[in-house]
């Protein structure tokens with residue numbers, strides 16, 4: 001289950017809440033007698049890190065592909081050996 005960090009704008013308390021993706025976002029401070037507006041803090045979840053590395057990998061791969069294509073052949077399409085095996 002992912003956990004989220006929230007910060008209360010009224011008392012500035014930061015707290016961690018475990019909730020399902022389907023659960024509603026927390027909107028009010030959990031501290032007794034406060035009930036201030038809370039905002040979710042970004043950048044602390046594992047999901048964000050995973051997404052970031054995924055983007056990097058895709059970007060890196062397409063860059064090296066383009067470099068190789070421009071060095072060897074002017075044609076952008078290169079048939080991999082895999083295609084023959086699968087057919």
Ligand SMILES: [Zn+2]
Pocket residue numbers: 008009010011012013029030031034035036
């Ligand atoms: Zn509060």
